[in-house]
Amino acid sequence: MVVMSIAQNLSTIHQAINQAAKAAGREPEAVSLLAVSKTFGPDVVITAADAGQTAFGENYVQEAIDKIAAVQSLRPDLHLEWHFIGPIQSNKTRNIAEHFDWVHAIDREKIAQRLSDQRPATLAPLYVCLQVNVSGEASKSGVAPEDLLPLAQAVAAMPNLKLRGLMAIPEPAENIAQQRQPFAVMRKLQQQLHAAGIITDTLSMGMSADMAAAIAEDATIVRIGSAIFGKRDYAN
Ligand SMILES: *Cc1c(COP(=O)(O)O)cnc(C)c1O
Numbered sequence: 001m002v003v004m005s006i007a008q009n010l011s012t013i014h015q016a017i018n019q020a021a022k023a024a025g026r027e028p029e030a031v032s033l034l035a036v037s038k039t040f041g042p043d044v045v046i047t048a049a050d051a052g053q054t055a056f057g058e059n060y061v062q063e064a065i066d067k068i069a070a071v072q073s074l075r076p077d078l079h080l081e082w083h084f085i086g087p088i089q090s091n092k093t094r095n096i097a098e099h100f101d102w103v104h105a106i107d108r109e110k111i112a113q114r115l116s117d118q119r120p121a122t123l124a125p126l127y128v129c130l131q132v133n134v135s136g137e138a139s140k141s142g143v144a145p146e147d148l149l150p151l152a153q154a155v156a157a158m159p160n161l162k163l164r165g166l167m168a169i170p171e172p173a174e175n176i177a178q179q180r181q182p183f184a185v186m187r188k189l190q191q192q193l194h195a196a197g198i199i200t201d202t203l204s205m206g207m208s209a210d211m212a213a214a215i216a217e218d219a220t221i222v223r224i225g226s227a228i229f230g231k232r233d234y235a236n
Contacts, residue, residue, distance in 0.1 A: 005230075006044070006047050006048050006051060006228060006229065007047075007051040009227060009229075010033075010035075010048065010051050010052070010053055010228060013033060013211075013224055013227055013228060014033065016211065017031050017033065017215065017222065019212075020211065020212040020216065021215055023212075023216070024215055024216045024218075026215070026218070030220060031215055031219060031220060031221075031222060032055065032220065032222075033055070033221075033222060033224060034055045034056070034057045034083055034085075034204075034221050034222065034224070035048055035055065035056050035224065035225075035229075036056075036057040036058075036059075036207075036223050036224060036225030036228075037056045037058060037067070037225070037229065038057070038058050038059045038060060038063070038064075038086075038225065038232065039063075039232040039233060039234060040229050040232075041067065041070075042067050042070035042071045042074060044229060045067065045071050045080070046071060046074065046075055046078070048228065048229075049071075049075070049078050049080060054079070054080055054081055055080070055081040055082075055083060056080055056081070056082055056083065057083045057084075057085040057104075057225075058082065058083070058084060058085065058086070059084075059085055059086030059087075060086060061084070061086075061092045061095050061096060062095075064082065064084065064099070064100075065095055068082055068099055081101045081102070082099065082100045082101055082102070083100065083101065083102040083103070083104060084096050084100045084103045084104065084105075085104045085105060085167075085204075085223060086105060087105055087141055088103070088105060088106065088111050090110065090111060090114060093111060093114040093115050093118055094114075096115060097114075097115045097118035097119045097120070097126060097160075098118070098119075098120055098123075100126065101124075101126070101127060102127040102128070102129075102164070103115060103126060103127070103128045103129070104129045104131065104167040104223075105129070105131040105141065105142075106128050106129065106130050106131060106155065107130065107131045107132075107133075107141055107142050107143045107151075108143075108151075109151055109154045109155070112128065112151075112154065112155045112158060112161060113158065115128070115160075115161060116158035116159060116160040116161045117160075119160035119161070125159075125160050125161055125162040126160060126162070127161075127162050127164045128155065128161050128162065128163055128164060129163075129164055129165050129166055129167040129202055129204050130143060130148065130151060130152060130155065130165075130166055130167065131143065131166075131167045131168065131169075132144075132148060132166050132167070132168050132186060132189060133145075133168075134168045134170055134182035134185050134186060135170050135171040135182060139169070139171065141169075142168065142169075145185070145189055148166075148189060148192075148193070149192070149193065149196055152193050152196075152198050153196075153198065163198070163200055164200055164201060164202040165190065165200040165201060165202025165203055165204065165220070166186055166189060166190055166193075166200070166202070166203055166204070166205075167203075167204035167205065168182060168186050168204075168205045169205075169207070170182035170183070170205075170210070172209065172210075173210070176212060176213045176216075179210045179213035179214075180213045180216055180217055183203075183205055183206070183210075183213055183214050183216070183217035184217050186203055186205055186217065187203065187218045190203060190218075201220065202220050202221060203217075203218055203219050203220050203221070204219070204220070204221040204223060205217075205219045205221075205222070206219045206222035206223065206224075207222070207223055207224060207225070208224050208225065208226050208227040211224065
């Protein structure tokens with residue numbers, strides 16, 4: 001039964017988060033769980049919401065907007081938080097600015113400026129993270145660490161955005177020690193921003209396969225999909 005297993009999976013993940021946080025000497029409440037619901041329908045989101053999950057991550061704009069509308073019409077009592085975690089094309093910024101609470105993968109000033117310009121005045125500022133390319137050549141998305149500070153300064157000054165922190169998707173690694181290396185770089189980059197007067201409170205890092213390593217390096221949001229909802233079928 002899908003319904004049971006989503007609730008069970010959420011509880012298993014919360015236990016794993018608690019364990020990883022305690023092992024790192026951190027408060028478990030300092031780590032929040034973003035349920036990545038891409039490719040799964042509104043019914044699945046509602047099942048997770050009824051099990052207590054409130055924050056959902058999506059990668060594809062049109063799919064997400066249809067899903068958000070469907071959930072709102074089926075269950076107007078639910079107050080969910082929607083995070084856009086995919087790469088952002090400039091022709092999609094308006095829909096993102098109008099329908100999401102958070103955006104995780106900003107890596108260009110131009111995209112940030114469009115999101116700020118297009119954020120409706122009736123909504124709270126859009127919470128944003130800057131995606132950093134901590135795997136070098138291996139990844140094409142994310143700002144290079146040496147270009148992070150000027151981007152952060154520009155975004156922090158945009159009126160309808162609130163810069164919350166940094167996000168990364170490192171290359172897969174063999175073991176937890178190797179997984180921790182890029183996450184440690186992220187923690188240090190956040191400290192460097194802090195030293196430059198840009199205070200943020202979020203490190204969005206860690207997925208189903210490397211969550212414990214990310215929490216050991218101060219992740220505050222882990223983005224978990226398959227470990228909650230099962231394997232994705234992209235044909236849907
Ligand atoms: C799909 C996705 C996730 C979730 O990945 P899982 O391996 O299913 O946990 C997390 N972050 C981003 C940016 C994603 O695109």
